[in-house]
Every structure is written in C-alpha cells, then in structure tokens.
Amino acid sequence: MDFLSPEEWTAVALSLRVSLWATVLALPLAIAVAWVLARKEFWGKQLLNGVVHLPLILPPVVTGYLLLLTFGRRAPVGAWLYETFGLVLAFRWTGAALAAGIMGFPLMVRAIRLAIEGVDPKLEQAASTLGASKIWVFATVTLPLILPGVIAGAILGFAKAMGEFGATITFVSNIPGATQTLPSAIYAFLQVPGGEASALRLVVISVLIAMGALILSEVLARRAAKRVGGA
C-alpha cells in the first residue's frame, strides 16, 4: 500500500482488529441481555437497564478510567485475569477491544431489544406447542426474525468501536503499533507539525470504512427482512 505509510497502515489494521473482536465478543452477550430486558420481568431490571446504558451517558474518559480501576494490572479483576489466564488488558490491544466493546454495547442492546419486542410472543408459543423447547424456539423462530435488528446492532457496535477514542486513550493510552487505533492516530498526527496530510488520509479511510459498513448493513438487513416478510 503506497497510499498509506506503514505507521498509518498499522493504525488502520489495529482498529479493524480491535473493532471486529469487540463486535464478535459483545454480540452474543448483547443478544442475551436484550432478550432478558425485552421478555423478562424481574427485580432489578431497571438497574440492569441503567448499567447497560451507562457507557452511553458517562463521559468516555470516565468509562476509561473506571476500566483502568477494574482491569488494570494491579486492579482486582485485572490481577485475577493475569494470574489465571495470563491475560493483560491495560495498555494492550486487547484492552482497546474491551473498551470498544463496552462503548458499543448499549447501542447493540438497544437495536436488538427493539427487534425482539417486535416479535409476536404468540409465534413462540406456537413453536412450543409444536415441540420446540425454549432454546430451540429461540434458535428457530426468534433469532431468524430478529436478524435484521441483530445486523443493525452489530454494525452500530462496530462503527462505534471504530470511532471510540476517549475510553480507549484513557485505558490503553496511545502507543503506536500497540494501542494506537485510527482515531488515536488522527489525534496524534494533528499534534505534530506536518502531520495534517497523514491525518487527512486516515480521515478518508475512516469515512470509507464507515460508509462501507453502513451499506453492508443495509444490504444484509434488507435481505434478512425479505426472508422474514415473505412474498
């Protein structure tokens, strides 16, 4: 790639890797949480709802700092993860993925919850009378019907992960080649004289990736909706 310098290319590749991991790992949990919020009544439901939405309303820097307090090398969860699995999050790309996943999580949950609420529980009842246990009902009826919502949620989460800056830079800093994602790189280039050209190239890349993701989600969601809509 002549268009990008190796340093710029590293940032793009890292951002894609971080965002993909963040989306893939957060999605199943987001579906589960969305299902619980849409279909179950229980004590503390509003609390769960609030916690899920916290990253959306807190300043990202605060979220990043809270992550540091929880998942830092010497923090309770971080130390346990290191001792048990040898997994280090703070100041590593894995930590960037965690931060990006958490920031995108509420967006995923919202989109998927809306889709689940749109599924008629009577269809699920019908499936159960035909012999499907709860898990099978979910896999064969609910999930196919909410697929457009799941795709929309995943793309939203991915886009959010690509753009995440505040929490990432607080939690994992801005280390070129290790934790410098696209937005961090743009920020860094703008801090040095003569970096505008590099920043501009990355901005173009950002726009292209965002537009590509949006178009892809439209196409996938339309295809899924067509399957569901019949005709």
Next chain:
Amino acid sequence: MSLHLDLHHQFPDLTLDLRFDAPKGVTALFGASGAGKTTVVNAVAGLLRPDRGKIAVDDWQLMDTTKGHVLPPHKRRIGYVFQEGRLFPHLSVQQNLRYGRWFAGLRGASTQEDRLVEMLGLGDLLHRRPGALSGGEKQRVAIGRALFSQPRLLLMDEPLAALDAPRKAEILPYLERLRDETQVPILYVSHAISEIARLATTVAVLERGQLRRVGPTEEVLSDPSLGHAIGLRDTGALLTGRVIAHHADGLSELAVGQNRLFLPHVDNALGEQLRVRVGAKDVMLSLTRPEGISALNILQSTVTEIRPGRGPGAFVQLSVGEEQMLARLTKRSVDALALQTGMQVYAVVKTVSVARADIGAEAILDTAETD
C-alpha cells in the same frame, strides 16, 4: 382416545371450575366470549398453568397438580390451531408444515404426510411463504402444521373466526374430512353454533367458567333448557337424513326417518348422510296437517317437552321419528293450541329457511375406525 379434564383456576373476574371427559371425535367447547373456552384449551396445551387440576389423554398424563406433575408445552405432543394461524413468516409453507415433525423425531416424507397435503389442498402452496397466502390458505396450512407432527390431540381455538363467510365455507369441508378421516380427537372452541352443528360429535356448553352441559351434539342442541346459554335466536336442533333425490327445480330431498325434507340444492351424492340444523325460530306447529300452505316440509311429530322462557317465548321439543327438533313459539301460541307433552303435532319448516351453512356431512366416526 379420550381427553379427561379437571380444572380449577381463579382469575380476577372469572372462576374456572369444570371437569368433563371428551370422547373421540370432535368435542366442541361452546359459550359466549369470556366463558373460559380459550383458557381450557390453553391449559390443555400447557400455555396456561391452572391453580389445580388434572389433564390426561387416555393414560398420558399432561398435568396432575396433586402430584406436582406439569409437562411443559413442548413435551405434550398436542397440535394447536390458533385463531390467527401463527405461521412462521420466515419459513416456507413446507418448512412450516415440517417444523413439528422434526421435534417429534419423525424424519423424511411419509404417506401420511402426502395424504394430509392432499386432504387440505396444500400441494400448490408448498413453496410459497405465509406472507403470500390468503386467510383461508393460511388457516389450512396451520391445520396441516398442527397435524404433521402426529399429535395425540388437536386443539382448535376459533379457527374460522378471523375468516369471512366464503373462506369459512371453503374450510368447513376440510374440517369435516379431518373429523372423518383422521383418528385424532379434536377439541374445538367456537361461539358460532352453525360451525358446531356441522362439526361436533360432542358439545360442552360453558357459562362463566362453569360447565352447563356436555353430551352428544344432537342431544345438547335439542335441549330446550339450553336456549339461553346457546342464544335464543341461534338455538336449533340437528336432523340427520339421507339424500334420496335431486329435483329438476333445484331442490334436494332427504329421508329423515319416515319423513321427507326438501332442502335447497346440495352437491352431495345420493345416499350420503347429511346433518341439517333447523333453527327453532323457523319451525311452526299445527294441530292438524296443514293444507293449502306454501311450506314444503310438514313433519309429523310428538311433543316431548315444553319449556316456557322468562320472556314471552317458549321452547317446544319434538320427537320426529328417532330425531329431536326444537320449535320456538310464543307462550300465547302454546296456550292457544293447548299444547301438552305427548300430543301429536305437525311441524312446518320452510325449505328456504335452511341456510347452506347449516347443512353438512354427517360424522362417520365408526366407519373411520376400521381403516
């Protein structure tokens, strides 16, 4: 095959408390809306858990709260046809039909499957999606889907209520074939007496969560004491007869015991058994054989019961050969004719007062059992 029911459930505004046995054939749950019909069916399906009770199909225990035994819906092997079809929109008709088979452990096509497709007229629909079907077609697919998994019992909750009259007329013959050609007992919920008169072999009348009466359709429909529960204008008994002639002027003739009944033309072949619902309000009584009268049907009968109502009307039950009929008269007429039980009277029925929807095939359960 029979269904044993014993249910107690307390709703804020309704106490459901009933027990009865539904023998093989079609058992209709009849009652006004709010009588608890759907609750009973949902309890059988396992979608609602009653406070107390027992449900069993033969010796297959679905629920027994005294033993803390409650099977979840997916283990009950009960087919359920809902009022609104509830087809899976993301699956083709064929996939919808096969959905339950897979969970029932039935793999691949079977001759029984082909027969159902043929019987319900689904052959041309298999590769379509539910979104592209008409209301009547959807309901036929829903019936097929419930039957494909070879259930031990079929529940139908107002399966025709969402359809207009022509679509109902389209589906009723399929339901009659279902009753006569499959061995699955059917619990059929309806508030339309004409559907029940055509399909049911047993009727259970519910009133505000309680069982008013259960018995063979002919008996229940000709019971004058159920006039209020069934609805005064809807009450009417069933006559069973054999088609003996189709006349050139567009009438069909039925032999009902010793009597002849002329009906608007029916498509059934000579010799076929039909059941005809004659509305009580459409029956006139005369002490002597009327002459010079336009009505074609004059049935010699005996008064078996007179039941005055709360208002100005009364129900008179008649026996016509082996059949029972109901006539709704005013109390004034009962007095004027000095009607007594045991009296010979002539029942007059206008041919045109019998609606096409009230004529259906007679249930042939006993012959079905042998094949």
